[in-house]
Amino acid sequence: MKEIKHYINGEYVGSASGKRFDNVNPVNGQTFAKVHEAGREEVDAAVKAARAALDGPWGKMTLDERTRILHKVADGINERFDEFLEAECLDTGKPKTMASHIDIPRGAANFKVFADMIKNVPTESFEMATPDGTGALNYAVRRPKGVIGVISPWNLPLLLMTWKVGPALACGNTVVVKPSEETPTTTALLGEVMKDAGVPDGVYNVVHGFGGDSAGQFLTEHQDVDGFTFTGETSTGETIMKSAAKGIRDISLELGGKNAGLVFADCDMDKAIEGTMRSAFVNCGQVCLGTERVYVERSIFDEFVARLKEEAEKLRIGPPDDESANFGPLVSLKHREKVLSYYQQAVDDGATVVTGGGVPDMPEQYAGGAWVQPTIWTGLSEDSAVVTDEIFGPCCHIQPFDTEEEAIDLANRLPYGLASAIWTENVSRVHRVAGQIEAGIIWVNSWFLRDLRTPFGGSKQSGIGREGGVHSLEFYTEMKNVCIKL
Numbered sequence: 001m002k003e004i005k006h007y008i009n010g011e012y013v014g015s016a017s018g019k020r021f022d023n024v025n026p027v028n029g030q031t032f033a034k035v036h037e038a039g040r041e042e043v044d045a046a047v048k049a050a051r052a053a054l055d056g057p058w059g060k061m062t063l064d065e066r067t068r069i070l071h072k073v074a075d076g077i078n079e080r081f082d083e084f085l086e087a088e089c090l091d092t093g094k095p096k097t098m099a100s101h102i103d104i105p106r107g108a109a110n111f112k113v114f115a116d117m118i119k120n121v122p123t124e125s126f127e128m129a130t131p132d133g134t135g136a137l138n139y140a141v142r143r144p145k146g147v148i149g150v151i152s153p154w155n156l157p158l159l160l161m162t163w164k165v166g167p168a169l170a171c172g173n174t175v176v177v178k179p180s181e182e183t184p185t186t187t188a189l190l191g192e193v194m195k196d197a198g199v200p201d202g203v204y205n206v207v208h209g210f211g212g213d214s215a216g217q218f219l220t221e222h223q224d225v226d227g228f229t230f231t232g233e234t235s236t237g238e239t240i241m242k243s244a245a246k247g248i249r250d251i252s253l254e255l256g257g258k259n260a261g262l263v264f265a266d267c268d269m270d271k272a273i274e275g276t277m278r279s280a281f282v283n284c285g286q287v288c289l290g291t292e293r294v295y296v297e298r299s300i301f302d303e304f305v306a307r308l309k310e311e312a313e314k315l316r317i318g319p320p321d322d323e324s325a326n327f328g329p330l331v332s333l334k335h336r337e338k339v340l341s342y343y344q345q346a347v348d349d350g351a352t353v354v355t356g357g358g359v360p361d362m363p364e365q366y367a368g369g370a371w372v373q374p375t376i377w378t379g380l381s382e383d384s385a386v387v388t389d390e391i392f393g394p395c396c397h398i399q400p401f402d403t404e405e406e407a408i409d410l411a412n413r414l415p416y417g418l419a420s421a422i423w424t425e426n427v428s429r430v431h432r433v434a435g436q437i438e439a440g441i442i443w444v445n446s447w448f449l450r451d452l453r454t455p456f457g458g459s460k461q462s463g464i465g466r467e468g469g470v471h472s473l474e475f476y477t478e479m480k481n482v483c484i485k486l
């Protein structure tokens with residue numbers, strides 16, 4: 001059976017302990033690879049390699065050389081597009097039609113965008129007066145932060161990992177990546193691309209394993225890592241923050257959400273339905289930016305619910321290779337248990353199940369997979385756990401509202417603040433509502449429309465810091481001010 005090893009100092013290496021865990025295909029529940037689980041020893045070797053590479057050729061490279069290499073990394077992903085696609089879909093079960101448009105192209109773009117950006121960002125300077133009349137000049141320079149620990153989730157594995165590794169390397173750092181235990185393959189494969197592109201050994205390192213008492217914890221406890229960039233659950237973010245506190249290491253956290261979609265009666269209904277469909281069901285609902293809470297103005301509520309139901313029932317469930325399928329399984333049977341527990345909770349709490357609510361009938365070869373039905377509810381209290389917890393599944397609860405103020409209050413009532421989607425054709429309303437929603441990202445008449453130069457991240461319990469464009473530099477560099485008395 002295929003083995004997935006760590007990538008440390010430019011070599012694929014196994015675990016000294018011999019510990020391995022199963023990599024399971026969520027389409028059929030079958031194990032297709034064994035993944036080496038890192039102990040403290042492998043994590044330490046990876047961090048040492050990353051530290052040494054900072055002082056090696058990587059640290060001495062000109063910006064031009066470094067960014068040329070990062071373009072080669074992007075080209076390398078594109079040249080091996082089909083391999084990345086195959087690997088990502090085997091790990092996640094997602095439709096190839098989706099991963100070939102979103103996951104893999106963004107994996108490449110994340111290197112190009114930051115390689116180009118880093119060459120064009122100025123730093124500030126200030127001239128100042130001094131009592132003796134000669135004056136002084138201040139100028140700022142940016143330096144790499146050092147060794148960055150990257151801890152990534154399973155929902156968009158290559159996209160979310162490279163979203164951090166791209167800017168980290170563009171800024172001259174080195175990285176130790178701990179991908180999700182559910183989806184290690186593309187992160188491992190990227191090591192080959194790095195090598196071929198001429199990235200010096202030790203710049204990109206990968207250790208596999210779980211979170212607590214495994215590679216994730218060992219990495220965040222390692223005192224020679226200078227900062228951690230993490231995407232994942234809010235509760236894991238809290239744990240990582242605590243580890244990072246020891247030694248005062250910096251953090252960038254992109255965490256969970258329970259995002260609201262607000263649909264006003266003056267919306268373009270076709271656009272609102274199409275966008276809400278994607279925001280609730282794309283990637284089987286496993287997108288942090290998804291809208292699991294949809295609030296619809298009462299006068300169009302019945303029509304909206306009926307049309308969303310009709311569209312949800314048209315989703316075509318199937319495995320990655322089925323080109324007619326646009327809806328895959330959840331990432332794992334374990335995650336399915338969680339999602340199904342909320343499907344049950346909704347019924348227990350008195351929801352009207354508009355559509356779905358269970359497990360679809362699948363042909364025998366897929367019966368062991370992590371399939372669930374796309375699900376829509378109405379009629380729940382705003383205090384039901386189904387409406388307050390991030391489920392991270394293909395489901396949404398739709399609730400009517402009467403006034404703009406009420407819609408805003410409903411959107412803001414949870415401790416999360418990641419994203420929101422507003423559907424209206426009234427431009428004054430757009431500004432009023434967007435200004436008052438407590439979230440890091442507001443989409444108007446769109447959803448998950450991404451310009452990689454924009455600030456991306458969450459407020460409240462959805463994160464700390466912003467990544468994207470120049471905002472990534474805040475985290476991936478140290479700013480140093482030089483003050484010269486003239």
Ligand SMILES: NC(=O)c1ccc[n+]([C@@H]2O[C@H](COP(=O)([O-])OP(=O)(O)OC[C@H]3O[C@@H](n4cnc5c(N)ncnc54)[C@H](O)[C@@H]3O)[C@@H](O)[C@H]2O)c1
Nearest residue numbers: 153154179180210211212216217232233236254255256288
């Ligand atoms: N805000 C965003 O941009 C964004 C993007 C994608 C996903 N997410 C969130 O991610 C979650 C789903 O992903 P997940 O289930 O993989 O999240 P998770 O928090 O369970 O795991 C994420 C990563 O953290 C590691 N980890 C877990 N415990 C750890 C510990 N104690 N120390 C160090 N590392 C640890 C895991 O092994 C994995 O690599 C959802 O909450 C979703 O909203 C957020």
Ligand SMILES: O=C/C=C/C=C(\O)C(=O)O
Nearest residue numbers: 155163286287288289450
């Ligand atoms: O599931 C979360 C999706 C996050 C998306 C990004 O981080 C991005 O588009 O850069």
